[in-house]
Amino acid sequence: MNGIACRVGVGARSSRSSRPSRTSRTSRQLGALLLALVMLFAVAPALAVRDDLRVGVQLEPPVLDPTMTSSASAGEIVYANVLEGLTVIDGEGRLQPRLAIDWVRSEDGLSYLFRLRRNVRYHDGKVFDAHSAASSLRRIVAPGSANPQKAWFAKIRAIEVDSPYQLRIRLSDPDALLPFALALPAAVMIHPDSASGNAQRPVGTGPFRFDAWIPGSLVRLVRNASYWGRSPALARAEFVFMHTTSETANMLSEGLVDGLLSVTRLGERFMIRPDYRLSARRLESKMILAINNGRPPFDDLRVRRALSHAIDRERVRTLYGPQFSPALIGSHFPPSHPAYVDLVHRYPHDPRRARQLLDEARVPRGFEVELVVPPTDYGRYGGLMIASDLEAVGFRVELVEYDWTRWMKEVFGGRRYALTLIMHVEPMDLDIYARDDYYFAYDNAAFKDIWRKVRSARSDEEIHRWLGEAQRRVTEDAVNVFLFMRPEQNLMHRDLEGLWERSRIPSFVLEDIRWSAPASRQ
Structure with a gap:
């Protein structure tokens, strides 16, 4: 920066008069402006609020489709981030609509009518509607289904499409807990065209798209620019697999991750660090x-x-x-x-x-x-x-x-x-x-x-x-x-806000997370 200022000043100096000419004044003003711009761009990255996140997780999932595995590690990454259900357990632990707008239970308790959201598309451009929702539910209850929560849906007698955005579920016996069951990670909505590849490259309707899975290292998600709901603040999130306690400690101490999910003994070592904080998770582990x-x-x-x-x-x-x-x-x-x-x-x-x-x-x-x-x-x-x-x-x-x-x-x-x-x-x-x-x-x-x-x-x-x-x-x-x-605790950077800490679902939901202040890697 000093070099630029000196060159401009020397080039504008007059050898015939000590009085500053109009040209020299203009040159100095231009030099000052250039210097200010250089300084502005130099400090801008340090002041910018980050839009990326790296969190450590203990277990690498066998697959990334929670409808295929009993491992909670799959849902921890993709539930409500990449893949969404008709209902959801929100950040306050409440049962809420998600891809469904609402639902009505019949007086005899033997059927539910779900009204579905319009203008929702999967990440590959496919339309979400009652037909794709019905297909997803039929996969769960199919005779050869390996869905880990299939037993929750054993009372389903029929799945009917009343209209493009109305889905009816008929039951053999009343089931007061069906809307809750539909909020489980194993009940997320899967399009039939992408079902076969979801184990490695999940395609959903959520606020984040799957970007990459580097086995043994990490899973990367990126913001879905075409999301039907509110756009998340984060543009990118990486779930980093922590294989050993020493590896986890080193990555935390060097600032290579912004937090750790479900800490146990490790968290005590970082309690004294002013840039990390422990926060409770209301899970049912x-x-x-x-x-x-x-x-x-x-x-x-x-x-x-x-x-x-x-x-x-x-x-x-x-x-x-x-x-x-x-x-x-x-x-x-x-x-x-x-x-x-x-x-x-x-x-x-x-x-x-x-x-x-x-x-x-x-x-x-x-x-x-x-x-x-x-x-x-x-x-x-x-x-x-x-x-x-x-x-x-x-x-x-x-x-x-x-x-x-x-x-x-x-x-x-x-x-x-x-x-x-x-x-x-x-x-x-x-x-x-x-x-x-x-x-x-x-x-x-x-x-x-x-x-x-x-x-x-x-x-x-x-x-x-x-x-x-x-x-x-x-x-x-x-x-x-x-x-x-288990005393569920997350160890997170103090400038992170919007964590779903009261949801009973074992998932790290990204949609409300944001950096509250400028932050940079160590």
């Missing part, structure tokens, strides 16, 4: 020691109850450090729900009682059991605590870590396991205990009858009463060892 109820000796109720007495939940929940105090649970249900029943003290920590039950069931001391854990912090740290408690009552435990793909195949899909420490993150997922062939191998007619009454209830009071009975049933049957609610 339930930590359980899942039991294969179909594998001896765990098909014996006494053995399952022994496990519940053996585990010191107060100690296990300290794996997140002194900063967090997760809420203990006694069933597969969150304490924040109005239908919650406190069953925490049904199985107090009592190693002596655990050994007594094992002796009654004739489980020999030193019985070998494999405990499978996923590649997460809670798996690595919590697995050691669980193994220690089990060995204290006579088991010999082999701790085995599976990557996510293997866990989904061997444990979730194949039920080739005895015990596994796992986090269930979906909201209102007590229905999984009524599913045939679920990986718990729990098949109980009494529970299925209770769940039918939940789904057919006609009032909130009736729903809550039967939800309470459902909680009591799975606890009495000691289907799993229910531990605690």
Whole structure:
């Protein structure tokens, strides 16, 4: 900049007179103007409000289509960002219309009529209407469907197109929870022409388009310029896969990511940093020691109850450090729900009682059991605590870590396991205990009858009463060892606003996120 000013000044100097000429004054003014412009453009990038975002996530999804996988990591990236449903659980945790404008339930509870939004297009230009919506729902309920939430839609008898933007769903029995089910990530609207490629390149109607997936590294989304709703402030967002704790710490300390989803032990190290802040997420993530109820000796109720007495939940929940105090649970249900029943003290920590039950069931001391854990912090740290408690009552435990793909195949899909420490993150997922062939191998007619009454209830009071009975049933049957609610926290740059922190859906929704002040990479 100084060089430019000097050259202009020297070139304009007069050798015949010390009095500034009109030409020299003009030249100096021009030089000053050029200098100001140079300085303006030099500082502009530092003052500009950013429109990009990089967030770290622990697990890389096996696919990017949540209608194809039980891994919540897919929905965490694409739900409400790339792919949208007829309804949505919004940032305040409320059920709201999304691609539907509204819906009406018939008096007998056997049908719903949904009015759909007009002028909505998929990212490839295809039109969203009642025909594409009907096709998407038919994929969910098809006989060969692998949709992870298919059981939620088992009561659908017919899907009808009343008009181009009116969709009718007919039911075999009343279902008060259908609008909620349609807000789940597994119920997003998929166009039939792009369905086959959505696993790798999802095509949706959302405010962001899929741009790239670099396996082992990141997924990149970019703003959808043709979005039917309000345009988001962010132009680009990258979800960066954090494979190890040290890698995560390094990227945070160097400012290479703007935040981290669902931090656990790591967050404490960055609490003192003024440019990051911890913020709570209102998710319903339930930590359980899942039991294969179909594998001896765990098909014996006494053995399952022994496990519940053996585990010191107060100690296990300290794996997140002194900063967090997760809420203990006694069933597969969150304490924040109005239908919650406190069953925490049904199985107090009592190693002596655990050994007594094992002796009654004739489980020999030193019985070998494999405990499978996923590649997460809670798996690595919590697995050691669980193994220690089990060995204290006579088991010999082999701790085995599976990557996510293997866990989904061997444990979730194949039920080739005895015990596994796992986090269930979906909201209102007590229905999984009524599913045939679920990986718990729990098949109980009494529970299925209770769940039918939940789904057919006609009032909130009736729903809550039967939800309470459902909680009591799975606890009495000691289907799993229910531990605690994971303390969901995001570690985010302090200048980020608009995070959906009260939504019960495990997703990082981008549409309201913006930078509140100029920020730059470190």
